Amino acid sequence: MMPWGFVWRAVGALLWCVGGTMILPLGFSLAYGDGAHGSIAKSMGVAAAAGAVLFLPSRKGGSSLIGHREGILIVALGWIGAAVLGALPFYLAGTFSTFTDAFFESMSGFTTTGASVLTDIEKVPRGLLLWRGLTHWLGGMGIIVLSLAILPFLGVGGMQLYKAEVPSPVPDKLRPRIKDTASVLWKVYLLFTVAETALLMTGGMDLFDALCHTFATLATGGFSTRNASVGHYQSAYVDGVIVLFMLVAGINFSLHYQWLTGKPLALWRDPECRFFLFATAVFIVLCAGSLYGTVFHTVAGAFRYAAFQVVSILTTTGFATADYETWPPLTQVILFLCMFLGGSAGSTGGGIKCLRIILLIKHGYRELMRLVHPHAVSQVKLGGRVVPAEVLHSVWGFFILYVALFVVFSLLMAAMGLDMVTAFSSVAATIGNIGPGFGAVGPAENYAGLPLLAKWLLSLSMLLGRLEIYTVIVLLIPEFWRP
């Protein structure tokens, strides 16, 4: 049977970590005197107690050598626990009347989706808004990766945990030890966070707004502190900075580590990164072309809004500077397709990921080649290296599950009485961790009006998307629980 002792111990430690980070919003809350400090402090207390209940009794039980199954279980339970914990400050402060809404908002935060059920964001206490941003930031690089960097005892089975959380079919190990790999990734992440915050403050934002938007950008989340999202600022500079950092966040962080440590061509040499940037450019040009003359009357304006929206959706961030539902059909379809493509593997973005799309295309092309040359020996290669068959199989499996879940969840949404556009786009926007969709969940609306059950369904969809389906769905298979 499962070594539950170690699983509970790890989950308990994770809850402590997440609870500990609440110190930051607590500080802001006290500084602004917004009255939310009580609920945050209480949540920290709950985190400490829940962590202790899980951690202490199982201190000695179970072996510390963990396998695939325990790794998956720790990650899945850890994420669910974090989402419940994250909902507490909102719920205790009375921001939402139901726990469902608080949980939805928290899950949306941690999974970096950015789908909100808040109708008037600007009225919410600032401490809570910062916590909302912070959930993005923690979930972006990953709470497990964070704990691997700081909790030494997880090191033993670290690779299992890392694989279960990092959004990539082939997780990189940057340093020989998993602990060092995790801390290198967090350092890179932290570096970009500082840089973006500084740049946004230069553009006139105060520290609070800059920090919240940075958290939402680098995690490709999308929670803004303003009702009109980034559109509130009406500033080309802010748009530019955010576009730049959304792109940064949509690229594999291993590549960032490489160019930051003296391999300047790393980004260019990576086929996935090239594909990602190329796809972005093509979509921007198409959208801008379609917008010019219809919605915007200057080329610069068309490009500015097209670039922001394409990058925002493609990297699965979900910020908005315009109501794209009033845009021409071509741009809407492009944006809808971008929801499926997503960022790069190993980035903070969601979606299917460029790497998988590249592999699927290459594999498809190889099958065509085999029709022409039945005896040809050809393998799928990426960047000059052969992609192992099991990676291809897992990519196909992922793709099929992704599409199947999209279909099933859309059907369920429709069964709850939602129209076709809303049903499709709300599932696409949550499983891809984007945020705003079309129709009733478009950029000018939000998820508040959905039925209660729909919110739970979409919460599950967000978690499935963030943990790349396998980690969550395998828990539903009876075989997983067999000793």
Add this chain to the structure above:
Amino acid sequence: MKLIIVGAGEVGFHIAHRLSQENKEVVVVDKNPEALRRLMEFSDVQTLEGSGSDPRILQAAGIHEAQTFLAVTDADETNLIASFYANILAPRIKKLARIRNEAYTHFQPGLLEKHLNLDKIINPDEELVHTIERLIAVPDAEDVRELAEGRIQLVAVRLHAGSPLKGKSLIDLGRMADGLPYIIGAVFRNETLIVPTGKDVLRAGDLLYVVSDKDHMNKVLAFFGCREKSPENIFIIGGGDIGLRLARRLENRALHVRMLEKDRARCDRLSEVLHRTIVLHGDGTDQTILMEENIAHMDLVVSLTGDEETNILCSLLAQRLGARRLITRISKFAYMPIAQAIGLGRVVNPRLSAINSILQYVRRGKILSAVSLRGEEAEVLEAEAMDHSPIVGRPLKDVGFPKGALVLAVVRGEKPSIATGHTVILPGDRVVVLCARKAVPQVEKRLSVPVRRP
């Protein structure tokens, strides 16, 4: 501390695992992606697919920032070329290579070490022959280890049902031994480690690790019921490279050796190079020839063919025909527990021997040497006592060592002495400590030699 290991075979695999457990940064290079995947799932190491003899791969593995380089693939040539490039890319780092072929190592002794800047060449065959020789020297021992340049010996003896020491506590034993300098460092009961105290009572079937200095070892072993006499008639099954090496060594010690080899041409060659050994042509699993050669009266039967299944069969057959002492060569780690279960107590493994000597060398720093007992359950560390160390200047019984650790011996200058409660360690002494694996970090702290943390 960062290490690069070329080769993820059984030797590379185990070294990588052990070192990663000790919190070192380990990068493993191998051509076989499957082996790397297995290693990655099992241990916290970084892997790199490619040939270790490719300088680009070595560079990508980060050889510039590494402190130690180990070339341990099964192929000598790969190891040599890997060491060659490692020497060009990073001349200063510590380098070890596993090289088996005598043609390379014996052409001019020291030539390779000098030109490739190798710190040590590990020859698994040679290590195995050493291991066997140590076992031969102590006929009843299941394991023999040496520390402090051989001045201190650890010998594992099994307590038989008929032993007069059965049921006695260690304090009683001390009285019976009448001043013999020895200490029981560890007891393995049903394969679990007990670090004994005076009150522990010995039972039949216990495996005792007895420690003494070299001069007194024979008397100590006699006290524990072991024959003093070392064997004279030795029967070797399998005339491969290792068998030949062993036979040569034994010939030099004027022992009577018979060697059985299946391959006729090889027999001709063996009879040519061996002088006093009787070379027999035949199959080790053939009962007639074993009986014909009167195997029951041999002091020791060593099964050394290249095939472990054959070795196990030969040993079982010899045992059935009346041979009392056996040594069996098994290379697959998976077979080791089975061998214990079917009663082949003394098993030698060339890979394990190589792993032990490589680890002993890699760790060398302030810890002078370290040997692990019985699948890593316990380690024996040898270290120099520092001036400020808390263990210095007080009788050992007052020092308060962590649970699971025991000071075995102290070497002052050249003179070894076995530790008692009254021993006082002085700065500069070399201390030999046994510790259960869990106690290793604490012991290192006491000795103030934090070499394991990079």
